[in-house]
Amino acid sequence: xxxxxxxxxxxxxxMPHEEQLIAAGVDAKWDAQLADGPRxxxxxxxxxxxxxxxxxxxxxxxxxxxxxxxxxxxxxxxxSAVAREQAPRARVTLLSSSARKETIFxxxxxxxxxxxxxxxxxxxxRAASGLPPITESRQHWQQTLAAxxxxxxxxxxxxxxxxxxxxxxxxxxxxxxxxxxxLTVPELExxxxxxxxxxVQSLVRMGPLDPLQTARMLWALGSMGALDFTPxxxxxxxxxxxxxxxxxxxxxxxxxxxxxxxxxxVLELTPLAEYEEIEAAYQSVASRFAPQVLDxxxxxxxxxxxxxxxxxxxxxRSVLVDHAQRGRYHDFLRQKIDTLHxxxxxxxxxxxAAAEAFVRGQRALGExxxxxxxxxxxxxxxxxxxxPDYEANFAWARYRVQVSSGRDRVEGAVHERKQIEELxxxxxxxxxxxxxxALLCAAGNDxxxxxxxxxxxxxxxxxxxxAAQLAQRLGMRRY
Numbered sequence: 001x002x003x004x005x006x007x008x009x010x011x012x013x014x015m016p017h018e019e020q021l022i023a024a025g026v027d028a029k030w031d032a033q034l035a036d037g038p039r040x041x042x043x044x045x046x047x048x049x050x051x052x053x054x055x056x057x058x059x060x061x062x063x064x065x066x067x068x069x070x071x072x073x074x075x076x077x078x079x080s081a082v083a084r085e086q087a088p089r090a091r092v093t094l095l096s097s098s099a100r101k102e103t104i105f106x107x108x109x110x111x112x113x114x115x116x117x118x119x120x121x122x123x124x125x126r127a128a129s130g131l132p133p134i135t136e137s138r139q140h141w142q143q144t145l146a147a148x149x150x151x152x153x154x155x156x157x158x159x160x161x162x163x164x165x166x167x168x169x170x171x172x173x174x175x176x177x178x179x180x181x182x183l184t185v186p187e188l189e190x191x192x193x194x195x196x197x198x199x200v201q202s203l204v205r206m207g208p209l210d211p212l213q214t215a216r217m218l219w220a221l222g223s224m225g226a227l228d229f230t231p232x233x234x235x236x237x238x239x240x241x242x243x244x245x246x247x248x249x250x251x252x253x254x255x256x257x258x259x260x261x262x263x264x265x266v267l268e269l270t271p272l273a274e275y276e277e278i279e280a281a282y283q284s285v286a287s288r289f290a291p292q293v294l295d296x297x298x299x300x301x302x303x304x305x306x307x308x309x310x311x312x313x314x315x316x317r318s319v320l321v322d323h324a325q326r327g328r329y330h331d332f333l334r335q336k337i338d339t340l341h342x343x344x345x346x347x348x349x350x351x352x353a354a355a356e357a358f359v360r361g362q363r364a365l366g367e368x369x370x371x372x373x374x375x376x377x378x379x380x381x382x383x384x385x386x387x388p389d390y391e392a393n394f395a396w397a398r399y400r401v402q403v404s405s406g407r408d409r410v411e412g413a414v415h416e417r418k419q420i421e422e423l424x425x426x427x428x429x430x431x432x433x434x435x436x437x438a439l440l441c442a443a444g445n446d447x448x449x450x451x452x453x454x455x456x457x458x459x460x461x462x463x464x465x466x467a468a469q470l471a472q473r474l475g476m477r478r479y
Contacts, residue, residue, distance in 0.1 A: 002112045004028040005044035008077060009035035009053040013097035017048065017077075020101045026108070037061040044072045046111045051078030051087060051094060058086040066118050069133040073111030073118065075104075091118070091162060117158035125223035128155045141224070142182045148220035153212050156219030160200050163229040165300045167244075168203060168218065169196035173226040187217055194227065196234055196241045198298045231300075242452060244297055250288065251302045253426025254309065262333060263316035264344035268388075268428055270351045271330075271344075275321055282317045284428040287460070289313065343386035354384035361393065370400040388433035392420045396436035399443070413444035431457035435467045447474055 004026055008014040014030045021028035033039070035050050036057075047065050054061050062074050076083065076092045077099075087094035093107050116128035122136045129147035134140055174191060177183055183191065190209050200218060204211045221227045228234055236242035258266060264273075267281040287293065294306045319325045333345060361376035377394035384390055395416040402412050417440040424433060434457035441450035454471045457464060 002026060002046060002108060003044045004108060005034065005042055005047045005072070006030040007034040007047055008032065008050040010050070013077065017104065020104070021108075024101070024105065037064045038068055041070070042068055042072065043070050045070060045115060046073045046075065046108050048075050048077050049092075051076035051083035052080045053078075054086075055080075055082045056086060058083070058092075059090040062090040062092055063119075067121065067123065069123055071115055071118070071124050071127045073108075073113075073115030075107050075111050114158055117155045120159055120219060120222040120229075122223060122225075124159075125220060128152075136224070138176075138180060141177065141180060144224075145182050145220055148223075149213070149216055151216060151219075153215065156215045159219050159222075160215055163222075164201045165199055166229040166231050167196055167199055167233055167298075167300070168194050168222075169228045169230065169234040170194050171226055171228055173224060174221065177221070177224070177226055186213075190214060190217060191221075195238070197244050199300050200229065202298045239452075244299070247288075247294065247297060248299060248302055249425050250427075251294075251299065251305050251309070254289065255305050255426075257426045258309070258312065260339070260341050262337075262340055262342045262345040263319055263329065265342055266312055266316035267320065269320070269344055270346065270348070272348050272351055273320070278317065278320050281428070282313070284460075285313050288428055346384065350383045354380045354387065354390060357383065358390050358393070361397065365393070365397060370397050370404070373397040374401050386423070388424055388427060388430040391423050392430075392433035392436045395420050396439055399440060410444050413440045416440050417444055429456055429460055431461040431464060431467070435464055435470070438467070438470060442470065442474065450474055451476055 004021055006014050006018055006021075006028060008017070008030065009032055011032070014032065018028050018030045029044075035053055037060075049058070049061060049065065051058050058076060062076075065072055065074050074090075074092050076087050076090065076094045077097055078087075078094060079096045083094060093111065095104060095107055099107075116124055118124065123133060125144060125148060126133060129144060129151050131144060131147055170191070174194075178188065178191070186208050190203075190207070193206055194203065198206075203218065204214045206214070209217060218227065222229060232248070233241050233245040236245050264271060267273075267278065267285060269278060269281050273281070289306075289309060291306050291310050294303075299306070319329050333340075337345065357376050357379035361373045361380060364370075364373035364376055374394065374397040377390060377397050380390040381387070381394050399412050399416045403409050417437065420433070420437045420440065424430065424437065434453045438450040438453040438457070441447070441453060450470070451474050454467055454474070454476060457467050458471060462468070
């Protein structure tokens with residue numbers, strides 16, 4: 001018989017539920033004192049919690065119930081807007097206080113059946129594997145893992161369903177399990193590809209274990225704290241993780257940036273661009289956003305953006321390299337430009353004036369006159385706001401002027417860096433904008449980020465003198 005605890009604050013709905021369940025032969029008990037969460041242990045297999053009473057505490061209280069040794073399933077009772085918002089976050093079924101008894105019985109049956117798939121924790125792992133509750137220790141790892149390999153597949157499958165698109169990252173516990181030699185040889189091989197850059201749905205298909213055994217392994221290791229499951233890359237302490245994290249940020253930002261934009265914004269070109277410049281821009285966009293580049297990485301749910309975004313790039317290129325189509329497109333722009341968002345489709349005279357001011361600013365920077373450089377670069381940015389090269393170099397000149405006037409070096413670098421990173425995310429690589437960004441990272445004592453941006457810049461254009469000099473100073477290999 002399923003033991004049900006009714007932890008509702010209000011006697012109004014609590015008593016009818018208790019009476020209905022008892023009449024149906026269910027071992028049910030109402031205790032209003034537990035409406036705010038467990039006090040001590042319980043042997044209940046299912047707990048009905050008061051979602052209206054708990055409000056935003058529903059997630060926290062639900063987790064406390066699930067941490068009980070009996071690992072009860074949890075059902076929320078309520079109807080408020082807050083209850084409807086919090087129930088999915090708590091991963092519980094939400095029933096109204098007036099729900100029919102058939103609905104309540106079905107929910108209790110399902111909660112009891114799936115209670116061991118409610119999360120990944122040591123007590124749940126032990127219970128699901130048919131083992132008695134016990135405090136985790138090294139001496140129990142072997143027994144627990146052995147039992148977990150034969151657990152009903154529906155339990156890990158249901159537990160992992162919440163994390164299918166999440167990235168899996170090893171913790172120090174995984175190294176301890178390897179040291180204790182409690183993993184099988186195939187499990188060791190499978191664990192070696194878990195590096196924080198792949199999602200659950202990718203790992204279960206990779207082998208060498210079959211998908212069901214991989215699911216059991218991920219569930220067991222996650223329950224033991226040997227794996228973390230996160231919707232985003234957990235950290236960027238490795239180059240591979242940083243790359244995935246950057247690509248995800250670029251895809252999100254580009255999707256927003258291109259909403260109601262122009263073909264010039266798609267390729268990041270001005271209306272003065274000729275064929276060679278269009279082709280070069282197309283190749284630059286391709287180096288970051290082409291499907292053959294992005295398909296090599298696990299981008300999780302953002303993979304769906306790749307091909308529609310690339311089709312837009314192909315369309316922009318085909319129109320801009322064809323004189324007739326480009327002329328008709330300009331006719332369209334003249335009529336619709338006020339309804340579009342654009343950085344690049346600006347008056348040609350502004351493009352020319354900005355380019356001339358930028359050249360003067362660069363020359364002044366090279367001569368060490370940062371005040372004149374800042375003035376000229378500001379002119380370039382006024383004529384052409386949002387141009388990566390202009391804005392990034394203006395930020396670097398502005399930083400140097402501010403530091404010379406007494407601003408804290410690190411504080412100023414961090415501030416200017418943030419502005420440029422927000423400007424560059426979602427764009428094709430701009431090596432001459434990445435150099436001042438790298439300089440700001442170095443000035444802010446983040447040498448790793450400086451090297452990362454320099455690597456990108458020098459891979460595209462190894463002839464940038466300032467980049468090569470900074471790379472040498474930071475101990476990077478020669479390009």
